[in-house]
Amino acid sequence: MTEITDNHEHTIIETAKQLFVARGYEKTCMCDIAAAAGINRTTLHYYFRTKEKMFQAVFGSIVQxxxxxxxxxxxxxxxxxxxxxxxxxxxxxxxxxxxxxxxxxxxxxxxxxxxxxxxxxxxxxxxxxxxxxxxxxxxxxxxxxxxxxxxxxxxxxxxxxxxxxxxxxxxxxxxxxxxxxxxxxxxxxxxxxxxxxxxxxxxx
Incomplete structure (x- = not known):
């Protein structure tokens, strides 16, 4: 279960990274990230409750x-x-x-x-x-x-x-x-x- 969760989280972060990089923070919304990742918004919010938390994860993965x-x-x-x-x-x-x-x-x-x-x-x-x-x-x-x-x-x-x-x-x-x-x-x-x-x- 942990491996599946980690894979989902990694996929979401990589998808969000592509959208943030292409569109910027303001022009990217959570529904766009969910659609691009092939999940519903409920699943997305399970991992990242706000766009700010999502941005922190993306920025962290970039800087890391x-x-x-x-x-x-x-x-x-x-x-x-x-x-x-x-x-x-x-x-x-x-x-x-x-x-x-x-x-x-x-x-x-x-x-x-x-x-x-x-x-x-x-x-x-x-x-x-x-x-x-x-x-x-x-x-x-x-x-x-x-x-x-x-x-x-x-x-x-x-x-x-x-x-x-x-x-x-x-x-x-x-x-x-x-x-x-x-x-x-x-x-x-x-x-x-x-x-x-x-x-x-x-x-x-």
Missing amino acids: TIVPKLKSIFDENIPLLAKMDKALDEYISIFIYNPYLPKFVIGEIQRDVNHLTDTARSLGFDTYLSEIMQDIYVGIEQENLNKPPIVLVFSTFYSQLIFPFLARNLIVALFYENDMEFAEKFMQEWKKNVINQMRMMLEK
């Missing part, structure tokens, strides 16, 4: 695929830029597999950033992020790197990472034959560009 891996990378005893290189690999792999995820996150930031950050805090992910930030500070000190404001490090890294995925359709239409070329050719070259940007910012 990223943040612990990042924390593990930044705990490694390697140079800071090498950590950023490995972190980029993780992000790029996730975004290539979930191409609408960056758009979803940006959309939720624009719609209601407090809702997004409050959800992250309620799930305890702010602790992970604080530890990663501390690892960056320590790396900068130990490696005698430049000390730009952390907001510049954060903004440069994430803006460079996310932009290609937001402009993906245009980039493919103008320069490539298909999405595979975008993933295999462009993103690998773009990753080198991001690391070079971070190197110019951090190295003396």
Whole structure:
């Protein structure tokens, strides 16, 4: 019975994730999730009584695929830029597999950033992020790197990472034959560009 329950819950979360990512929080209703998951609303409410609880589960599953891996990378005893290189690999792999995820996150930031950050805090992910930030500070000190404001490090890294995925359709239409070329050719070259940007910012 537990296995069946877990399977149902997993199916609901994955279905809701697809709808939230495609439509955003406000434009997704519980009846849409139930219909897409092939269940009735009574069954859906048995697992998740409100859309907010549903969103927490979806957001938790998204962040859980990223943040612990990042924390593990930044705990490694390697140079800071090498950590950023490995972190980029993780992000790029996730975004290539979930191409609408960056758009979803940006959309939720624009719609209601407090809702997004409050959800992250309620799930305890702010602790992970604080530890990663501390690892960056320590790396900068130990490696005698430049000390730009952390907001510049954060903004440069994430803006460079996310932009290609937001402009993906245009980039493919103008320069490539298909999405595979975008993933295999462009993103690998773009990753080198991001690391070079971070190197110019951090190295003396």
